[in-house]
Amino acid sequence: MEKLQYNFSSKTNKLSEFGITAGVVNSGNLEILLEKHDKVDELFIEINTTVPGFAAVWQAVISDFVAKYAVGACKFTINDCGATPAIVSLRLRQLYELAASGNQGNDYSNSRYLELNARERINALVDGGSFTEIMPAINKIVSPHLGQLDLPVEFDDGVIIGTAKISGKPVYIASQNYAFMGGAVGEVNGAKLSGICLKALKDKVSAMIFLLDSGGVRLHEANAGEIAISELIAAIIQLKLASIPVIGIVAGRNGAFGGIGIVSQCLDAIIVTENARTSVSGPEVIETVMGVAEYDSSDRALVWRTCGGRHRSIMGDAFYSSKQIGDIRQKLLELLDKPTLFNEKTLLDEYQQLEQRLIDNQNSRDGIDVWAIAGLSNPQQIPDLSDSDFMELLK
């Protein structure tokens, strides 16, 4: 890691929004945080980069940005993970424009959930302007463990938590940032997840919502991540015992695997889309351990027939939605209106359902076998159906 610092004399003050970020800490990318500066006549830029030895290039890119935009007195902090000069310029400009425009909310009604980042997904699902982030990037509560391994940190440690409203009802929400370390759970990230659940319990909110998008435990802090997932599960169970609905959405790039795959099934319900995948071990892990004959992780159709959103909804482990943000929100509203139960009877019912599944599927080797046993006609055509035809079939 290398730290670089630049300051420029600047007396203007053109920006109206602080504490905001642009970009993400991911290979070839970077995160920039904009803050007020304690000196009124200085623009201060600090860079923490994984790629040392490029001070001259940084100097050129930063000077160019400052000259072009005359940004004013403020402070930029950059967590870089090998971004090219073009990407650096782009992110600086994005953040500047966001700050200069007063960070007006966007209209996400035509957006695809998959393409939004963790914060945008929250804003797209909750009532406009209702989201208040807890422990946001500006608090800079980062993983103390990644730096030891010369890895870059992110200011929110890969998860966004906070309070919001959905159709006027108070809900708490957590959204995993798939782009930072695969959305994986470490000490800080996991404590934020447990914390928001226990806050939801204390404040008796209408629901706790998880936007899951994670490969599971962050291996660089594996023990802490595994423990954090168990602590999160314990907190989720307390919400269930208190009859506070806990709803998840698995519709992102990474799906829900490992410990987070287990967490997803501890919730009262999850919403999935066609692109969703969830299981404990991922296809690559099973292929590595058991060989390609057991599981060819490059066979995308096989992967989706084994752990994809359609398969999980046919089995009754998830509720299906199209990828459109409006449809996901509609499904979320429906689930929030349903009472959730967690008692001896629901556990016995679940036991019987899971036992029956094993009896019925003793010879099932493929999703198509499972779908045929579930009584669906033309099971081999299910992956090719449109979302609306598939949902019609599920009814």
Next chain:
Amino acid sequence: MKYQDLLQQLFGNEINYSVDNNVLLGDAAFDNQQFSLCGIVDAAQLDNVMSLKLAKFILDKVNLDPKFNLLIFIDTGGQKTSRQAELLGLNRYFAHLIKVIHYARAKGARVFSLVYGSALGGAFIAAGLNAEKVYALAEAQIAVMWLEAMSRVTKIPLVRLEELSKSSAIFAPGAENFVKLGVIDKIIDPAAFLPQIISDIGGAAPSINHWRELADVRGGRTLANKIVSQVIND
């Protein structure tokens, strides 16, 4: 330690158990206390059938009398790595077991686990880590992933990981690391285990913050407890 030897040492003749498909189920007595026993033996990988069997045993006990003592014995090589296990929704089976254990605790059961062999990956999350307190024998092998595999996946040289693991409990295998991180209450001798449980049962079950508070005191996780309190009180 072989489960046969361990159980003999713990309960002598005051025990009745069976092992089928690597799942241990039984009942035993010690010092005028009755215990229900369940667990995984021979470092087996935990699969759908086994998870369900453990869950049913506990559900039946709750139905009979929710105020019971449960000991979960852990020796597992992790989750079953097979396409069919995942096809049928292994995560749902694990979650079912987890919910049943926590439900039993909520209804008044006192639940403890003892790692007497291996405790790897997702199977530890599914079973042992849902107890109110977790203990381990000195010979216990606890890991999320072995360092060689971690080095391959993270592309961090093995020597670097080995060096760092001397000063940090955060990623390296080892029961002692899980003690520092607050999740293993203590490393315990077989002879001291049941007296310890009798003493635990004499007191109240620990709070939901127990592991984080221990981790803070022991210096293994210095941020988790602070962050959780800060978020709750925001």
